[in-house]
Amino acid sequence: MPGKEKLIQWVEEMARQTEPKRIVWCDGSDEEYHQFIEEMQDDRSLIRLNQKEYPGSYLHRSHPSDVARTEKLTFICTTRRADAGPTNNWMSPKEAQTRVWPLYHGAMQERTMYVVPYLMGPPGSPLARAGVEITDSLYVAVCMRIMTRMGRIAMEQIGRTGEFVKALHSLGDLSPERRFIVHFPKGDEIWSVGSGYGGNALLGKKCHALRIASVEARQEGWLAEHMLILGVQSPRGEVTYVAAAFPSACGKTNLAMLMPPPELSGWRVWTVGDDIAWMRWGDDGRLYAVNPETGFFGVAPGTSAKTNPNAMATIRRNTIYANVAMTHDGLPWWEGMDGPSPAEAWDWRGHPWSPASEDKASHPNARFCSPATQCPCISSKWDDPQGVPISAILFGGRRARLTPLVLESFSWSHGVYVGAGMATETTAAQSGAVGVVRRDPMAMLPFCGYNMADYFAHWLAQGGRAGAVLPKIFQVNWFRQDENGKYMWPGFGQNLRVLQWIVDRARGRGAVVETPVGFLPDPKAIDTTGLGVSEESMRDLLAIDTEAWLAEMEEEAAFFGLFGSRLPEELRREMSSQEKRLESANAKGGR
Ligand code: GTP
Ligand code: SPV
Ligand code: MN
Secondary structure (H helix, E strand, C coil), X not given: CCHHHHXXXXXXXXXXXHCCCEEEECCCCHHHHXXXXXXXXXXXXXXXXXXXCCCCCEEECCCCCCCCECHHHEEEEXXXXXXXXXXXXXXXXXXXXXXXXXXXXXXXXXXXXXXEEEEECCCCCCXXXXXXXXXXXXXXXXXHHHHCEECXXXXXXXXXXXXXXXXXXXXXXXXXXXXXXXXXXXXXXXXXXXXXXXXXXXXXXXXXXXXXXXXXXXXXXXXXXXXXXXXXXXXXXXXXXXXXXXXXXXXXHHHHCCCCCHHHCCCXXXXXXXCCEEEEECCCCCEEEECCCCEEEEECCCCCCCCCHHHHHHCXXXXXXXXXXXXXCCCEECCCCCCCCXXXXXXXXXXXXXXXXXXXXXXXXXXXXXXXXXXXXXXXXXXXXXXXXXXXXXXXXXXXXCCCCEEECCCHHHHXXXXXXXXXXXXXXXXXXXXXXXXXXXXXXXXXXXXXXXXXXXXXXXXXXXXXXXXXXXXXXXXXXXXXXXXXXXXXXXXXXXXXXHHHHHCCCCCEEEECCXXXXXXXXXXXXXXXXXXXXXXXXXXXXXXXXXXXXXXXXXXXXXXHHHCCHHHHXXXXXXHHHHHHHHHCCCC
16 A cells, blocks of 8 residues: 555544544644744743743653653563563553553543654665654654654655554553553554653654664664764874764763863764664675664753763754753753852742752753754764764663773674673663663663564674674773762763774774783773873773672673573673683682
């Protein structure tokens, strides 16, 4: 059936269930966007910020119980439970029909249904994929306009190919009791009800571009990953592209927009993407990455001119903020922003706030939503349909102890093992406890749409591709703490010093020290002039505690045990070789 008819039929079907007052087909135009913004001010779902200081910018306050992704209420819907795997919540298609579908019945009565066609990936790219989100939230529609290529351009592709992901979203009654985010990888369908928050509701992002796309990528031989993409430019003008997976709120946006410190003059970092990478093998054997998105949905708290000046410039106009505080002058504010705290403000819930208040002014997971083109360091290739060739892949988590500042894996399969064994401390980006160490393979634990054992196998299989020019795989950790709980590494712009070594290694240069867990930089290989980190701290940041690693490997083994016989043999081999290397080093008294 031609795409347009298929789409009309689906929209009619969804309208019969949800019973909207009216249906609006979005064309993605500027006029439409501005009209939506006007309507949202009228119904008070958007508050106008100070237009002199923040032109085109607004604040959205969400329901206080709806401020982060709810992983517990996120499901993969497959006929067989094993296909979702032990790390995903599973629901049978039948159960979804009886438990979730009825929640849509009459859910849009007295509301407008917005039909939002969108494209993920640059138009004309072999990786451009279309979707249509049906939503009763204007906040969702305006954020989708920023985050995706919305409207006509998507309709063209749908009309031509007849293929699109069907994404149904309703705010429902916003009760966490009746909140579900359900994915049907087989039918390319997503149902989300009961939440208006980012990753739960902007369905092109995590639901489509990661959970659904990861299944498609496995079938078609490419990769859909929770990764930033950046280009590092050396003073000689050589640009090296890097993709990096860090879990939510662990530094992707910050690294993607890195501002080189003055001591490292001549170096530049160009942003291609800050959250999601779609990567495919090119005819020349290299791995090419595109950013499927067109905007940044980033963490506000901690963002300042000191930590991320490029983000501060990006979010100065045309930005939809969510759950930040607002000063009496209509300026957005959050903890960790520049300058002193305002003497008085409204907190993220709209209650009066002062520095004496017990609660934070901004929600820790408050976000900004801004167009990518506003970023001062946006790469000239950020929307290149072919993508950028990746020379290095980084895996990083938030670990107070154990994992060093940087290490290089011995091989592709060792690198896959390093990524699969990753762990991190939880953050405010997902509801639940903060600061608990959990395994988060490749930062994809909440986003892999199928059994993660098969996901590891898919990654391993890439290493055996004929003619593939494999990127080198690294692990990084910006979050090591000393015994007083202070970060030992200054991070942010200074992370460029680590990127320099990574670029050297990717280009076959740079000195290393071999350890049981990977290659570490030779102590002199990281330039520390003007850094203010003592030699002793650098030693600690690059130390390998073999006993602690062996203890970690027990936890890792318990996690891998969840997958039973489905865990790839190659991963088991990497794990046991690493264990042997550690044991033998330990017997000799450490590294
Ligand atoms: P998501 O959008 O949730 O996927 O997060 P993200 O991975 O893009 O994380 P982001 O860059 O927004 O950073 C999250 C938090 O980590 C912010 O509060 C940052 O200030 C902090 N952060 C980022 N980079 C560094 C760093 O190098 N060192 C330290 N100490 N903190 C950092
Ligand atoms: C994340 O939580 O990883 C985010 C924000 O990037 S969300 O859009 O909610 O997924
Ligand atoms: Mn993310």
